[in-house]
Amino acid sequence: MKNFPLIFGGLIFGILLFFVPSGRKEAVTGKNKRPAVNIIECNPAAPLLLNVTSFKSRYGLEPMRVRKNIDLLTQAEINAIKVGVIKMKALPYTNPTSWTYQSAIHGTLLTDNLPLWNSCHKPTEANFFLAWHRMFVYFFERILRSKSGRANLTIPYWDYQTNLVMHPAFRDNSPGNPLYNVRTAAINAGGALPSSIQTAFNNSLDIIPYYTFQSNLNTGPHGSVHTAISGDMAGVTTAAKDPIFWVHHSEIDRLWEVWRSKCAGRANPIDTTWLNKTYTFFDENGTPVALKGSDVVEISTQLNYKYDDLPAVITCPAARPATVSRQTLITKEAPVELRGKKQNTNFTRESAEGLETFVSTKHRNTFNFANSVTPERLTITFEGLRIEQMPEGVIEVYLNLPAGQTPVASSKYFVGLLDLFSAEHHNNHYAAVQNEDQTEIDATKAARALGLTVHSLQNATLSFYVRGISLRGTEAPAAAQISIRHIKFSVDRYQN
Ligand SMILES: [Cu+2]
Numbered sequence: 001m002k003n004f005p006l007i008f009g010g011l012i013f014g015i016l017l018f019f020v021p022s023g024r025k026e027a028v029t030g031k032n033k034r035p036a037v038n039i040i041e042c043n044p045a046a047p048l049l050l051n052v053t054s055f056k057s058r059y060g061l062e063p064m065r066v067r068k069n070i071d072l073l074t075q076a077e078i079n080a081i082k083v084g085v086i087k088m089k090a091l092p093y094t095n096p097t098s099w100t101y102q103s104a105i106h107g108t109l110l111t112d113n114l115p116l117w118n119s120c121h122k123p124t125e126a127n128f129f130l131a132w133h134r135m136f137v138y139f140f141e142r143i144l145r146s147k148s149g150r151a152n153l154t155i156p157y158w159d160y161q162t163n164l165v166m167h168p169a170f171r172d173n174s175p176g177n178p179l180y181n182v183r184t185a186a187i188n189a190g191g192a193l194p195s196s197i198q199t200a201f202n203n204s205l206d207i208i209p210y211y212t213f214q215s216n217l218n219t220g221p222h223g224s225v226h227t228a229i230s231g232d233m234a235g236v237t238t239a240a241k242d243p244i245f246w247v248h249h250s251e252i253d254r255l256w257e258v259w260r261s262k263c264a265g266r267a268n269p270i271d272t273t274w275l276n277k278t279y280t281f282f283d284e285n286g287t288p289v290a291l292k293g294s295d296v297v298e299i300s301t302q303l304n305y306k307y308d309d310l311p312a313v314i315t316c317p318a319a320r321p322a323t324v325s326r327q328t329l330i331t332k333e334a335p336v337e338l339r340g341k342k343q344n345t346n347f348t349r350e351s352a353e354g355l356e357t358f359v360s361t362k363h364r365n366t367f368n369f370a371n372s373v374t375p376e377r378l379t380i381t382f383e384g385l386r387i388e389q390m391p392e393g394v395i396e397v398y399l400n401l402p403a404g405q406t407p408v409a410s411s412k413y414f415v416g417l418l419d420l421f422s423a424e425h426h427n428n429h430y431a432a433v434q435n436e437d438q439t440e441i442d443a444t445k446a447a448r449a450l451g452l453t454v455h456s457l458q459n460a461t462l463s464f465y466v467r468g469i470s471l472r473g474t475e476a477p478a479a480a481q482i483s484i485r486h487i488k489f490s491v492d493r494y495q496n
Pocket residue numbers: 222226239249
């Protein structure tokens with residue numbers, strides 16, 4: 001109860017927020033030509049700051065709720081989700097608990113710029129990708145639950161490791177099904193996502209430093225699921241309109257916990273910037289509420305939910321996150337053009353100044369890619385992505401794939417997936433800004449498997465392969481039209 005004045009004050013400010021016209025809001029709506037994403041309302045004035053203690057005063061003592069694998073849901077549970085979605089979709093879009101308002105918090109093409117709209121995927125806030133989406137899904141789940149009338153409703157997760165086919169409830173196009181959306185035809189016909197998505201998720205979970213894990217999860221498999229499903233899911237400004245978005249992000253949230261449960265040095269951030277970062281959302285009453293990074297690190301004790309296949313509390317021996325320094329070794333300046341199904345590019349005779357420094361300062365021609373807390377890590381950065389045609393599938397990237405060899409994601413040459421989700425967003429909104437439209441892949445696993453030396457890095461080849469959706473055992477045709485201005489190889493060094 002000692003937080004009562006804080007809560008009461010927050011409530012008053014929250015109420016005021018809806019009656020006091022915001023000058024900033026007016027200034028913004030007057031200029032509809034400006035890209036919506038540049039106007040970011042992360043924090044409406046004085047939201048109610050929540051934490052474990054104030055949760056209890058506000059929402060009462062809540063039971064532990066369990067997020068389940070979507071394939072294990074009963075028909076009654078699926079029906080309750082449908083009821084909630086129908087009710088949210090029926091509300092006016094200006095209501096913060098409506099379907100349109102909630103999806104607009106992630107991103108929208110509407111120009112009203114109501115509080116919190118377009119909060120997501122700012123390039124400068126990539127370090128908060130997992131935390132922001134954890135809060136976003138959590139408060140959306142509270143809203144959906146209250147609309148559904150089912151006391152223990154949770155958002156199920158789509159476990160890509162056990163099933164690459166979208167749940168039928170989301171593909172059923174009978175009139176009135178609120179979970180149906182227009183997507184890649186082969187997906188809605190029951191086709192399987194490419195299995196390279198499974199490999200890419202697994203590779204992310206192998207990465208020990210938090211920010212590297214998060215980045216590789218975000219800009220590889222997470223984004224590739226978005227673009228492979230396509231339709232609304234392919235763009236940041238529309239993604240959360242597709243009901244499958246929430247199931248996808250429940251899985252992304254679960255994978256954060258799966259990663260933690262693997263221990264061996266994996267640990268959440270401890271830097272104060274991350275811990276104190278505050279984001280605002282709306283709860284089921286339409287009240288603006290805020291959480292800090294430090295409020296979402298233990299889901300069962302802080303947010304009262306767990307996943308059906310994981311322990312409620314994950315305990316690992318204490319680990320100290322490593323610090324990172326990056327050295328760029330090779331840059332390929334010449335643009336790479338992917339036109340169609342596959343493309344090779346090599347780095348012979350490209351700019352390699354960093355490489356000379358690396359060799360001379362370290363007196364060696366090997367890398368330390370050992371699988372430990374503080375190895376060196378190889379990152380490939382793709383700058384200046386331009387997408388003219390999105391593939392109906394994913395783009396697999398291979399390192400030093402021998403000529404004539406069939407690209408297979410389970411092979412040692414597989415590096416990861418080229419993320420077009422965030423790049424597409426930047427193309428729309430940051431086209432004038434250099435270096436914004438970039439993505440990267442952690443290539444350490446392939447580098448280790450290939451026994452990469454400085455010399456072999458200098459002669460590296462990258463191969464791009466467009467992989468389509470697999471429908472009844474046959475890969476659907478898929479092609480892309482993409483150009484990349486620069487490709488860089490960097491080595492990150494970690495120190496404990
Ligand atoms: Cu997403």
